[in-house]
Amino acid sequence: MRWAPHILALLAVLLTLPAQADAVSDFYRGKTVSLAVGYGPGGGYDIYARLVARHLGRHMPGQPNVVVQNMPGAGSLRAVNWLHNLAPKDGTAVAHFSRNMPLIGILGTNPNFQFDPRRFTWLGSSSSFADDAYILIVRTDIPIKTIDEARRSGGDPLVLGGTAEGATGNDVPIVLRDTIGLNVKQVVGYPDSGALFLAMERGEVHGRITDLSSVKAIKPEWLKPNSGFHVLVQFARATRHQDFPNVPTARELARNEAARLLIELAEMPYQLSRPFAAPPGVPADRARALQRAFAAAHRDPQFLADAAKMRVDVSPVTAEEVVGALKRIESAPPQQLDYLRRLFSESKG
Numbered sequence: 001m002r003w004a005p006h007i008l009a010l011l012a013v014l015l016t017l018p019a020q021a022d023a024v025s026d027f028y029r030g031k032t033v034s035l036a037v038g039y040g041p042g043g044g045y046d047i048y049a050r051l052v053a054r055h056l057g058r059h060m061p062g063q064p065n066v067v068v069q070n071m072p073g074a075g076s077l078r079a080v081n082w083l084h085n086l087a088p089k090d091g092t093a094v095a096h097f098s099r100n101m102p103l104i105g106i107l108g109t110n111p112n113f114q115f116d117p118r119r120f121t122w123l124g125s126s127s128s129f130a131d132d133a134y135i136l137i138v139r140t141d142i143p144i145k146t147i148d149e150a151r152r153s154g155g156d157p158l159v160l161g162g163t164a165e166g167a168t169g170n171d172v173p174i175v176l177r178d179t180i181g182l183n184v185k186q187v188v189g190y191p192d193s194g195a196l197f198l199a200m201e202r203g204e205v206h207g208r209i210t211d212l213s214s215v216k217a218i219k220p221e222w223l224k225p226n227s228g229f230h231v232l233v234q235f236a237r238a239t240r241h242q243d244f245p246n247v248p249t250a251r252e253l254a255r256n257e258a259a260r261l262l263i264e265l266a267e268m269p270y271q272l273s274r275p276f277a278a279p280p281g282v283p284a285d286r287a288r289a290l291q292r293a294f295a296a297a298h299r300d301p302q303f304l305a306d307a308a309k310m311r312v313d314v315s316p317v318t319a320e321e322v323v324g325a326l327k328r329i330e331s332a333p334p335q336q337l338d339y340l341r342r343l344f345s346e347s348k349g
Contacts, residue, residue, distance in 0.1 A: 023285065031064045034069050036071045036079045038078065041070055046070065051303070055303040075163055083115070085114055100269050102117035102269065106326065107344065122275075122319040123319055129271065134270065135233070136158075137230070142158075151182055160173055161187050161207075162188040179263050180233075196210075209235065213311065217312055298314060
């Protein structure tokens, strides 16, 4: 009996699949996967990293242990450079880092950014920001009480805390200054999110810009009435978040159409709000295993139950969607990309 060539080719593929799966299982069995997070303990990125680490290994062939390694420095730049240049490329290293890092890598604004986000082995993102917001939250005992007062030139500026170069907490205030007229002064150099929350409590700064999900997870009491804190504006939202129907979005406050379009481009990284990647050059079968495990973990009822307890947003983005978002950033108008290059130079901490 003679088989048609396409039937023989299909049989060959089917026969190799179990062998490939067994090889991946054999590789990972008994091993440890390091998950580097570009910030210190206790902040939003650390929370997501530890959530993923608890569940990822159960969905991988061979069920390896997944261990979180905090690698703070330069707004997670240290972790991203490590992932791109020094991490093992055998599938035993993953990193979670600032959502702005892919954008900054594409822009090529600084020689210290020694990575190309287009070369990473992307796993995806835990959140697309579908049910989150990047909020400007401030103390209620400061001189500036409303967003209108915060936009007045010549008055007292809002004093906001920030971390290091490349962190969105530094960049977004400048975008808001240039697009909605926010009168702001930044105090940068805080080591991590926990230190910034403490600085707000002590009154060292008026406030900060951060994820709503992080506040819900770390300081939920700040969102209650008469807590001593309130929200002035929400960023990375096309519409107002359901929890803040009376707080305007940045797009609503844009001075003109050009400013609104610039806000939309600056908000694009939030579609990759909680990005996870492995190094370039991971063997294809192990890369697929990591990507499938990441997707499966985010559908896992245990994962979702843990996320609900921690009050964090889970609206996963696939590896393919991450790559698509990077291509859309690359295709933005040159003048808008030039603005962002100047922005990241100015927001250097």
